[in-house]
Amino acid sequence: MTIGIEQIVNQLRNILAYEQVSTNETVRELHGRDESHHATSLPDIVVFPHSTADVSAILQIAHAARVAVVPFGVGSSLEGNAIPIEQGISIDFSKMNTILDIRPEDLLVKVQPGVTRSQLNKELKKHGLQFTVDPGADATLGGMAATNASGTTAVRYGVMRDQVRDLEVVLADGTVIHTGSLAAKSSSGYHLNGLFVGSEGTLGCFTELTLKVYGIPEFVTAGRAVFPTVGEAVSAVAALLQAGIMVGRVELVDEASMVQANIYNETSYEEKPTLFLEFHGNETGMQEDIEFATAIFEDFNCSSIAFETDNAARNKLWEARHSLAYAYIHAYPGKKLMSTDVCVPISVLAETILYARKQLDAVGLAGGLVGHVGDGNFHALLMLDPANAEEQAKADRFNEHIVQYALLRGGSCTGEHGVGIGKMKYQATEHGASLLVMKSIKAALDPHNIMNPGKIFTM
Known part of the structure; x- marks a missing residue:
């Protein structure tokens, strides 16, 4: 640790309680990574503010010392968003939880x-x-x-x-x-x-x-609709939305992911492209929506559809969807999950997902495609060994292909994971001259570039 960092620690301990400032290596390691595959980078200091006044005082010290500051929640981000790549101070907000x-x-x-x-x-x-x-x-x-x-x-x-x-x-x-x-x-x-x-x-x-x-809706009904192909499943969602049906959730799980879901959750769902659905509303209106949706799905060769109104059954259904990341991790011990996402207009969603599946098969990595297909956002889940340069190169190549495909069709390189480290290189392509406006705003609000530097874009 440099003298400068030691001085900053002393300054922080002058304004915060001793236990609010940590240089413990284990604590720093916990704040040097997230759920992504990106490399760990430890902060020099971890602080635990209790109030807005604490945060303001921390930033005044960091600003004067020109030291990097990275906010930290629970570390569940997926693009290295909270990894302190320039070390400095990690601000853990777990004590500000009121x-x-x-x-x-x-x-x-x-x-x-x-x-x-x-x-x-x-x-x-x-x-x-x-x-x-x-x-x-x-x-x-x-x-x-x-x-x-x-x-x-x-x-x-x-x-x-x-x-x-x-x-x-x-x-x-x-x-x-x-x-x-x-x-x-x-x-x-x-x-x-x-x-x-x-x-x-x-x-x-x-x-x-x-x-x-x-x-909270008066009634909630969840269901599964099974289709012969991913293309028919996604096309059915587009028709559902065009019909004006107010669906509460609609999620695609591809065939490979249904296999992993069954193994992990000990279920016996059909291992074909599946839409997980949920309808919210009053009982009469919701039943009409379900009947209309069923008729639409039949036009797209839906082979089976089943609905659950029981709370336990609904929870079991959605647990299968939400646990998919853990299902893949459990199935490939020693591997790391790389989860990436893009978002495209609904009109080109089916072709984009089919393209992504083709590219995933071409690189030869285990994985699947899932997504919030009601708004054009889908995820690729890939299993790889980050220490294996060949596997990492394949994953990067796959990511490059689907991002460029999405951007060429008016989409975005990320629908919800954020840019972080992993999607920085696509910002100029996606935003063009607007990126200069973003950099101007950043320079005006953070002239010394201390706030989570090296994320979204470089200055």
């Missing part, structure tokens, strides 16, 4: 960034409410806002950016700002909520979030 205010009449909640999705929903359930963004992992809400997370319910309720009414943000120099208000809409000023959500900690640290919540 639900500050629930406003049922406004359908709003105010939370600190360390609150997790399941923690919030457990409390909201007492009020007949729910927070809808469901990325699969029990991520922190601060981290979900940082990457603009979405998940299985985005087709009905929208992504994280759609839920944020206001953010309290500590900027690089310690200044505290708010980006919105409690009002449902505003035509006043620039849309700062949209700017900061998805910024991956490169513009500031979130210390409070005001979020939209929703009433």
